[in-house]
Amino acid sequence: MHLRDVISKYGILFALIVLILVAGILSPAFLKIQNIINIFWQISYIGIIAIGMTFIMIGGGIDLSVGSFMALMGALAIQTVNALGDTVGSVILSILITIAVGALLGAGSGFLVAKGRIPPFVVTLGAMAIYRSLVLNFANGGVYMSRSTKYSSIGMMRILELPVPMIVFLIYVIIASIILERTKFGRYVYAIGANETAALYSAINVDKIRIATYVIGGISVSISAILISSMMGSVSSSSTGNGFELDAIAAAVIGGTSLSGGKGKIVGTFLGALVLGVINNMLVMLNVAVYLQGLVKGLIIISAVFLQNVRRSE
Amino acid sequence: MHLRDVISKYGILFALIVLILVAGILSPAFLKIQNIINIFWQISYIGIIAIGMTFIMIGGGIDLSVGSFMALMGALAIQTVNALGDTVGSVILSILITIAVGALLGAGSGFLVAKGRIPPFVVTLGAMAIYRSLVLNFANGGVYMSRSTKYSSIGMMRILELPVPMIVFLIYVIIASIILERTKFGRYVYAIGANETAALYSAINVDKIRIATYVIGGISVSISAILISSMMGSVSSSSTGNGFELDAIAAAVIGGTSLSGGKGKIVGTFLGALVLGVINNMLVMLNVAVYLQGLVKGLIIISAVFLQNVRRSE
């Protein structure tokens, strides 16, 4: 029973360790430092978005738009730098602009959810279509190319051998953890997601907090967009961000965030993203046949989460 | 206030009528009988799946696997007919087999959710990957072709000028409505979705009912799969059903079903599917520029649902 408790408390961590061991045994290259760094690098984009998603979901919402939202923000960043010229100042300026616009659009979705009383699924499904449509329209279905080498270098930069996206991601995890678990705002996010009526009766400004979660979502998407678009030096209007919503929600849910709100942890989402990243990496490392990748992935995800529930079935 | 009440009660119907009027005025061809029949025909596949989804969602669950699940069931139906030969008997037999297998797989997902206590999002996300992988694997990424002309004729058949899928859909709407609103089972679905504890206190077998909703989901997917695969005479292992989950959930949510369970109506889902169908049809009829279609679609969906909420903002 003691072991069971440990497994269930750190269930996802446990699942992760098992995964890593299996992958390491089957393919020693998996455990190379370089590969571990790569995994963190690869999950950083989805991971950052998933952190924003965690705020939104704990507050009782959902955001389906993140994929196309990211493409839009990436395009915005690239176009702004292109317009402002290849200087450090213009790169910083356009990063700030992109984050501001992301926050604003997030606030827009949040406003429609909170004040318009439209289900978040509908609002963000609509936003998903709208954003993608805008991205496609301005690029005519093509690619936004960065003409600034300064901008493109950010995403590829390394500090102490560690890629910048990874560093940003880890810092973001820490900051988000603190905000969610150590601040008043974070407490309120849990409260409105767990019991909106009680929150209302406790003099919490439910609408404001709800909108704020979407603002955080928008900022997260922008940061991720800046990292990915600078790394790739481009944004494809048709494919960038496709399916990200599912991955981001999956990372949060695997990490224990509940779709109905009030429950979740940033560390959980971090581990959830890591599980997804390890699976994807492992499939390539082990050269799993193309058509069977889905099978393996599906089975691993289901069993990893099942492990967490050992206690509940007591 | 009176008008407001009417609008909010029949909000989605109201939105639908406005849509139809606008489309009809802008493009008279839209109102042709043939086109109206086409719309019903076109929505029937998603519509049937959305009805199953409605049961699952009212019961507090979700099913992301429907798209690849449908591809798998379509492939199964086609392969079974191909194996059994081109006779009426074998067509009927394989339809029955497909429905049975669909029910069984649905029960499987339901079991993992109810007894395994794995969040439905995770179970069905896994199932989605697994089913698609199976479909791809058996067809090597290619297409399942029906060799039976009898089978292929079902989906194209017309009775009294009305296409069979449309008829099946309408009948299914009626049957599902009755099951959901007039039977004990239906009542219990609402109960477990709205308040699981209350259901337990009423000695309702929550797990059994929950599994049953997924069985209905599986049956709905199978019926839709049979109709679509016989209409097209084939199933593409890579693309058939892609994105259906989002459309089916959207139809239900637009029709007033809540993502957190306990609320929803079959008629609502029917109207929700109709709204989606009318929008899609309208975009073609009005020759809306390709890249702006998403914009138009997103705006219409958000505003249509907003209309329903006029009352709440009182």
Next chain:
Amino acid sequence: RIGVAIPAADHGWTGGMVWWAQYAIKQYAKDSTLEFTLVTAREPSEQVAQVQTLLAKGIDALVINPYESAPLTPICVEAFRKGVYTVIVDRGIESEEYNTYIAGDNYMYGYLAGKYIAEKLKGKGNIVIIEGIPSTINTERVQAFKDALKPYPNIKILAQQPGNWSRETAFQVMQTLLTKFPQIDAVWTGDDDMLQGVILALQQAKRDKNIVLVGGAGQKEILKMIMDGNPLVQIDFTYPPNMISTAINLAVMQLKGQNLNGFYQKGMPRKIILSTETITKENAKDYYFPDSVF
């Protein structure tokens, strides 16, 4: 009135096709006798619905790139039987009931790439395949590629992984493969978009030397590299998205009763298979359309 139905832009090449379709339609903008309806679909049954709607709206010609061959067959046949002039683009249908078929050559697309790599490596080396999203076309190309390698037993395929026609995915897959395999001599990607992701991964790992890279489909940035004599990429094979423009032109000419220049026959040819052309530094500028999106 002409209806044009193609898959939605969900990666570079399909984006290119949508662009070229719009490009062709724009050419006829001033011609008041022509009216175009362009629709894009994300899934076969959606495309069926769109064609149904086009037929209900009333069209004289249908130019369609079927999302998948078999599923779209019944509706294309229906259009044909209704007397709509039906032009099938790229993916054939499972029936002979259509007017004209124009397509690229998937087999040679994969085969030539394989052959080039084998010769370049002198029949010996380790290669990696990064393919697209699993689909019929993808399978055919990969098969052809492998066929071309058959005579070279010393060429070893280290890994074959999907890159989903996406730069980002291809980048990540290549990143992982580079850590796993210390020696990779050549990479073939299903298209040029993924090739760019691969190049990025190579640069990042500082292994962008002594490696043979081949993509395909003539994406403009890759063509630019070839034109500029970049040593990384020296060759490309066409699979032009502008075949849709050609198809639209064919439909227009048919409706206007024109015939093809240089053809003694009246009417349009029934089957056109565009050959996979080889692009090198010498001829790259002939394929380079800076305005196009692909």
Next chain:
Amino acid sequence: MAEMPVLQGKGISMKFGEALVLDSVDVAFHPGKVYGVVGENGAGKSTLMRILSGFLQPISGEIYVDGKQTVLNPYKAKELGIVLVPQELNLVEPLRVYENIFLGDEPTGRFLIDKKKMIQEASEIIKNLDVDIDPMELVERLSTGKKQMVEIMKALSRSVEILIMDEPTASLSEDETQKLFETVKKLKTSGITVIFVSHRLKEIVQIADELVVLRDGKKVYQGALSDFSETQIAEMMVGRKMDEIYPEKVGWEEKNVLEVRDLNSADGKIRDVSFTLKNGEVLGFYGLVGAGRTELMQTIIGVRKLSSGEIFVDGKPAIIRSVKEAMKNGIVYLPEERKLAGLILNFEVFKNTSLMTLDKISKIVTKPKVEVERFEFYRKSFDIRVRGPYQITHTLSGGNQQKLVLSKLVETGAKIFIMDEPTRGVDINSRYQIYKIISELASKKMASFIVVSSDLPEIIGLCNRVIVMRNGTIVGEAVGEEVEETNLIYMALGVSESQEKFKE
């Protein structure tokens, strides 16, 4: 009495985690009798009731039904006619009243539910209990008291052998309680066993034949009620001598801290309400279930919209559109349904105490240490029985949850407290603590109170002035001497004393 008990528990023990909640309890229940179960908050009453009706499995001990050892589960219990009315409301809110009454036990035709029959039978049950509830109404639109009635009707609609009711009267007024008791008496004569948990000892004395007393998970008494007084029962519960329950009533200053003028709610439920609250006053609001007291208070604190009327705080007009604005004006409200509106059930308990006052404690970053300290303060003063500040709220007993809501309110240090059923489910000992705090704050003129309560003795014992409501409007007021039982009941019922006498 050699007769075999219909329901018997032998050596029943229960643990949640490490905590022993029931310690080998032996109880036996005989047909045709009414059992009153009492005990302090957290004594294990609800846990025992849930075990006896199959919703919880004990870690040890046996249950005998009709002399046969039985392993109970909800389905088995249903078969055997054991019906539980749980302490916390557990209705399916989006369904209608009649649907809830028959949930799990619907009369059916061949396949379909017999809706007509259900509505008809529901109407009959409603008529028998003589409450004003539309069977077609959605449960989510009912007041708490009415929801409680629906829970009771739901139990009565079953074929019941053993009826277990866990504080069914907690939000019922005197009138409804008496009607319920009439039904209980009828059931009793037809040989049905009724087990009844309550903190209103007066009711226990009135209705019960036998008494079961639990203390700290142990059964300390089962036997005839004989002629125990309320105080004697209370002393058995807590295991020591008890003082007077109600503190001295306090007067007030002639200064209006709150004045409400001609208030009408936007939905028309509240009509033309005017009243004043004096400085340091404890003002009572009484009325039958559904009289509109809750609605009025919700309108005052801005949860419901008002269509006309003015509110003055300390003589100055105040605009209040949300709880937040009410709080800025120094008014706080204790909602009547703690599970729905009072608590975040998945929070650690200390976080609920500080939920309304985080602004005071911290700027941005929370200070859990301070919060825990604050919680520990209330834990002592209200005698909140928890394992520690980190216990999850939903694992607290009902009464202890109520005390937690109170702690959250008191912690705000507001000037005006509006408390809707403040002691719902709170045991007699803790009530005393709460009353003491109220009266202390009031007498020091640190705060003024509006107490909405269905518990007549509480209203009478606590308030110097009582306003009575019926049908969404004020129908009377009693001051000083007039605050007495019959007077208040008659006003609430809407018959004058003389009329009533005339009838006799």
